[in-house]
Amino acid sequence: MSADWLKPYMPRSLYARAALILVLPVVVVLLVVGIAFLQKHLEDVTEQMTRAASREVLLVVGVMEGAETQQEALAAARTDMQSLSMTASFLGINEEPMIGQRRWYDFIAPRVEADLRALLPDIEGVALPSGQEARLYINTDLGLLQLKFDRRRLSPAAPHQLIVTMVFFAVVMTTISFLYMRNQLRPITRLAEAAQAFGRGRVVPYSPGGAIEVRAAGSAFLDMRARIERQMEQRTMMLSGVSHDLRTPLTRLKLGLSMLPEDEAAPLKQDVDEMQLLLDSFLEFSQGTTEGSPETVEPIALIEQIVKDACRAGHVVALVSVEGEGTIALRPTAMRRAVENLIGNAVRYGERADISLSITPKSMRIRVEDDGPGIPPEQRSEAIKPFSRLDPARNQNRGSGVGLGLAIVSDIxxxxGGVLRLSKSERLGGLCADIIIGR
Structure with missing residues (x-):
């Protein structure tokens, strides 16, 4: 049987789930022990004690039978009542039984009253107030008889003490367990924070701690982080080195072509320019995700500045909407490069670019829309891969590239710790590119 229906009701955090695993058995044990104690012990003992007290009451009432006056009845039963530690009196004609209020936690009183009414048919009322005294009101031929005796003869004294003791020690031990569990979960929380920060491009100090399994996971994370950093550094150095080393022969080619006749050198110069563009794209791709350090910036000010710079460059770019406010940790230079790449693609394949910014407590979204031909849904995943060119879909006559623009944006x-999502613009009909980053 599948337990998927239970998932929406389960807590999401590890601490809450561990707390549930810890508290639920304690609650179940308390309930089981409490119910078993009440049913198997208290009720049986109470029934026996109530039955014994009822026989004593019947003895006293039986002795009073045959008396002609209330005083004679009380005198006849005086010796028996002294032996049974009872006191008796008759209520007046207009006098009502004093039942009083029971203690709210006296959960055995209803059972006592039920047993007494079953064993004493002539009983009129049962008073089990908060004190130690019990009062029974019994109808007799001489009037309403009031009998007083010790409440402890009807049920065990303070039967709630066991439950209170159980609950008290359960709370104490659960609190101690919570404190210990928090210390055990703290290393896991630190590992999660370090992994989340690294996923968002930040390296925070972290040292493995906690249980053996948590230490093993922390050490594996540190090894993985070191390998990723080495791979990123090697990729950056390789691309930067190749781009740098090829600039010198390209410069010599340009110098040599400048000495040739224009009609002969023009096609070769075009090839050299394309190679130069390719090398610049390689260098930009290698530096795209590592340029600058994370800083706390105001996204609104950053986007407004990018839009102003794009407008000064002659592009039709507008910031159409801003929702929310706040700061977020970003690499400003890298994020500027990503937004500028999206704007460049938008104005290359369309006439205009509209930018919108949305900031929520959990995420930030930068949206760039254009009025170009867009990208078909089946080709959007291919479009963000490096060196992927979709010129037939994006109108090759409007511009050219090496297929790294969207790849750079996706890498950044x-x-x-975010994602690049491509869709169709509902406003302009072209491509809609969203950069979504968690806060």
Whole structure:
């Protein structure tokens, strides 16, 4: 049987789930022990004690039978009542029984009253107040008889003490367990924070701690982080080195082509320019996710500045909407490069670019829309791969590239712990590119 129906009701955090695993058995044990104690012990003992007290009451009432006056009845039963530690009196004609209020935690009183009414048919009322005294009101031929005796003869004294003791020590031990559990979960929380920060492009100090399994996971994370950093550094150095080393022969080619006739050198110069563009794209791709350190910035000010710079460059760019406010940890240079790449693609394949910014307590979304031909849904996942060119879909006549623009944006979004999503613009009809980053 599947337990998927239970998932929406389960807590999401590890601490809450551990607390549930800890508290639930304690509650179940308390309930089981409490119910078993009440049913198997208290009720049986109470029934026996109530039956014995009822026989004593019947003895006293039986002795009073045959008396002609109330005083004679009380005198006849005086010796028996002294032996049974009871006191008796008759209520007046207009006098009502004093039942009083029971203690709210006296959960055995209803059972005592039920047993007494079953064993004493002539009983009129049962008073089990908060004191130690019990009062029974019994109808007789001479009037309403009031009998007083010790409440402890009807049920065990303070039967709630066991439950109170159980609950008290359960709370104490659960509190101690919670404190210990928090110390055990703290290393897991530190590991999660370090992994989350690294996923967003930040390296925070972390040292493994806690149980053996948690230490093993922490050590594996540190090894993985070191390997990823080495791979990123090697990729950056390789691409930067290749781009740098090829600039010198390209410069010599340009110098040599400048000495040739224009009609002969023009096609070769075009090839050299394309190679130069390719090298610049390689260098930009290698530096895209590592340029700058994370800083706490105001996204609104950053986007407004990017829009102003794009407008000064002659592009039709507008900031159409801003929702929310606040700061977020970003690499400003890398994020600027990502937004500028999206704007460049938008104005290359369309006429205009509209930018919107949305900030919520959990995430930030930068949206760039254009009025170009867009990208078909089946090609959007391919479009963000490096060196992928979808010129037939994006109108090759409007511009050219090496297929790294969206790849750079996707890399920068992932370096910030976010994602790049492509869709169709509902406003302009072209491409809609969203950079979504968690806060």
């Amino acid at each position: 979004a992932r370096a910030h």
